[in-house]
Amino acid sequence: MAHYAMLIDAARCTGCAACRVACQMQWQLPPEVFFNRLEFRESGKYPDVKQEIVPVQCMHCDNPPCATVCPTKATYKRADGLVLIDHDKCIGCKYCVVACPYDVRQMNDRGIPEKCRFCAGFIEKGEQPPCVSTCMNDVRVFGDLDDPNSEISKKMKEKPVYQLAAEKGTKPRVFYVKRGG
Numbered sequence: 621m622a623h624y625a626m627l628i629d630a631a632r633c634t635g636c637a638a639c640r641v642a643c644q645m646q647w648q649l650p651p652e653v654f655f656n657r658l659e660f661r662e663s664g665k666y667p668d669v670k671q672e673i674v675p676v677q678c679m680h681c682d683n684p685p686c687a688t689v690c691p692t693k694a695t696y697k698r699a700d701g702l703v704l705i706d707h708d709k710c711i712g713c714k715y716c717v718v719a720c721p722y723d724v725r726q727m728n729d730r731g732i733p734e735k736c737r738f739c740a741g742f743i744e745k746g747e748q749p750p751c752v753s754t755c756m757n758d759v760r761v762f763g764d765l766d767d768p769n770s771e772i773s774k775k776m777k778e779k780p781v782y783q784l785a786a787e788k789g790t791k792p793r794v795f796y797v798k799r800g801g
C-alpha cells in the first residue's frame with residue numbers, strides 16, 4: 621500500500637502563486653478561497669532582514685485532530701495517507717476548522733470546510749497534482765514514501781527535513797527541507 625507525502629523546498633519558492641492558482645482552477649474555487657497559501661515570514665533586523673516564503677496547505681496528518689473531533693466521521697484518514705471529507709456526512713459544525721493547528725480549512729458555499737485533497741484522482745491516474753506540475757521551480761515533490769525508489773523517498777534522504785508544528789503531535793505528511801541543511 622502506498623503512503624503518500626509531499627516534500628516542500630521553500631527556499632526555491634519565488635512567491636509566484638502559480639500553485640495556488642492551479643489548485644483554484646482545478647477545483648473551480650472562487651478567488652477568496654484557496655487550499656494552499658503562501659506565508660511571507662520575515663526574520664532579523666534592518667538591514668539584515670531575511671524573508672522566507674513558506675507554502676502551507678493541509679498536512680494530511682497521520683494523527684489528524686480534524687478527524688478525531690469530527691462527530692459524524694465525515695473527515696477520515698485513508699490507508700494511503702490522504703485525509704478526505706465525505707460531503708454527505710458533513711453537518712457543517714466546524715469542529716475540524718477549530719481543531720486544525722494549521723488553519724487550512726476553508727468554508728465552501730455549501731457550508732463544508734474544504735481543504736487540499738492531495739488530488740487523489742491525479743494520483744490514481746499516475747499523474748502529479750496540479751500544484752506540483754505547475755511549479756516552475758520544482759518546489760514540491762509528491763509521491764509514495766513507502767517506495768524507497770520514489771523521487772520523494774530519495775530526496776528525503778538527501779537533506780534534513782522538518783515538519784510544521786511537529787510538537788503538536790499531528791504527524792504531518794508534508795515535510796519541509798531545512799534551510800542550509
Ligand code: SF4
Nearest residue numbers: 678679681684686720
Ligand atoms: S492539516 Fe489540519 S485539516 Fe489537514 S489533516 Fe492536519 S489537522 Fe486535518
Ligand code: SF4
Nearest residue numbers: 690710711713714716
Ligand atoms: S464540519 Fe463536517 S467535517 Fe468538520 S467536524 Fe463537522 S462534520 Fe466533520
